[in-house]
Structures are given as C-alpha cells and as structure tokens.
Amino acid sequence: MGAAERVRTLADWGLQDLLDSEAHEERRLEAEGRTDPDDPQRQAAIEAARQRAELARAEKDNQLVEHNAMTLISMVGALDALVEELVPRVREMLIEQAQALLEHAGEHGLGAGAQLDEQALGALLRAAQTVLPERAGSFDSSSPKGLGAKRWEDVLRHAGLQAPPERPIPEDLDLALTEVVALRHVLSHRAGRVDARRALKQAPSLRYTDGDLVRITHADYLQYSAALWTYGEEIIRRLLGDLAPPPPLADWRQNYTLNS
Numbered sequence: 001m002g003a004a005e006r007v008r009t010l011a012d013w014g015l016q017d018l019l020d021s022e023a024h025e026e027r028r029l030e031a032e033g034r035t036d037p038d039d040p041q042r043q044a045a046i047e048a049a050r051q052r053a054e055l056a057r058a059e060k061d062n063q064l065v066e067h068n069a070m071t072l073i074s075m076v077g078a079l080d081a082l083v084e085e086l087v088p089r090v091r092e093m094l095i096e097q098a099q100a101l102l103e104h105a106g107e108h109g110l111g112a113g114a115q116l117d118e119q120a121l122g123a124l125l126r127a128a129q130t131v132l133p134e135r136a137g138s139f140d141s142s143s144p145k146g147l148g149a150k151r152w153e154d155v156l157r158h159a160g161l162q163a164p165p166e167r168p169i170p171e172d173l174d175l176a177l178t179e180v181v182a183l184r185h186v187l188s189h190r191a192g193r194v195d196a197r198r199a200l201k202q203a204p205s206l207r208y209t210d211g212d213l214v215r216i217t218h219a220d221y222l223q224y225s226a227a228l229w230t231y232g233e234e235i236i237r238r239l240l241g242d243l244a245p246p247p248p249l250a251d252w253r254q255n256y257t258l259n260s
Helices: 002-018 021-031 040-061 065-108 111-115 118-136 150-159 171-189 218-243
Strands: none
Touching: 002 021, 002 040, 002 065, 021 040, 065 150, 065 171, 065 218, 150 171, 150 218, 171 218
C-alpha cells in the first residue's frame, strides 16, 4: 500500500512541476541565449510548454481522480495479498510451535511429556498436525472474497487472526471498506460505470446512481485510503501484539498519509 501511495505522490509532484512549464521553458531558452521573441523554434517550445501546463492544470482541477482510483485499486490488491500470504504461513507456524513444545516436553521430562515414549510422542505430534488445522477450519489458497471487513476476516479466522471481542471493527470503518471494495470492482471490471445489479446492491450507501461514472475525489481518497491503512495496521497489530502500535480504530478517518 505504501508503494501505491508513493507512486501517486510522485504523480502529484510531477503535475505541480508541470504547472510552471512555461516559466521553466522560458528560463531554459534564456540560458541558451535564445531570447528573440520572433524565433519560430522559441515560439514552438514555449507553446508546447504552455500546453503541458494546461494539461496539468486540468488534471489538478479534476482532483487527480484517475490517480486516486488506480491507487485505491492497488491498495485493495495489496491488502488481499497480505491476507492471502499471511494466513497459511501463520497456520504452519502454529503447527510448528505445537510440535516444538511437545518435543521439548518429551526431551526434558516436563509434565506429561515425561511419561511419553518415542512412539507415543510421535503419535501426539501427528495428532497435533491434524487437530490444529481442523480447529482453525479448512483453508484453501483462494483470494479473499466479499465486501467490507468480512472480505478479510473470513480468511483471517483460519489462522486465529480474526477481530478480538475487545477490538471490533467500527461500523463506519466497515462501511467505508464495503464501499471501496465495491468501487474497486466497478473501476477494474466495468470501466468505472456504476451498476445497480451489483455495486449499488452491495453498497447502497454509495453516492452514485446506476450508470454514473465513478470519480474518486480528494475527499474520497482520504477516506478510503485511511480505511485501508487502518485495517491493514489492525491486522499487523493482531499478529505482533504489543510489538506493534494499535491503529486508531475509533479515529480511523484521520489515519491517512500526510501528503495525500
């Protein structure tokens, strides 16, 4: 997600620089000694710079809606990839930890492990390999599906990383995640045109009507990027515990990148 936002920031900075294209070109020509206002080549260079500035100004006035949209698509994809890769690795880690504890108990005569012979310990290890996956639920490597936080929670629970009771996902955060995932599908698969059969049915809170063209304004980008960042940080918090700072779930709308 950070890489996606850096690309957007670079695009924004590039536009800001292009706004002054005409002044930059005039200084370059003066430095080269090409100061004759009637020089056709000089006129052509300045006109080209003026056109670049106009294009940049139009995009700035349009609030970088295309850049915003592509960045959010990338951020949702990055969150999908995080969960998809994290869950099977955590499941493997849990099984390995259980095996290590049983082996340690058998080797050092700790508790019940002291009464286990090699054959019984082997049977117990095999049982751990079977029981832990069963208790965590069956899991395949398919990508997260659905809307809102449920899109990722349904996968995370297979590794015991679902939202703890004391830190539920706020309803307004879940709503923002629902909207951004629905918009991602519209942007990726429907050329940005909202449809009533899917997008508006899945996320009726969207401010669009059937057939509208999605425009991710600056305000939209701040809200949706903050929602994605906060949820991603919450996943890391569940994994690392107190080693990671808790994300501001209650104040998630302020959790956006400063240069957004």
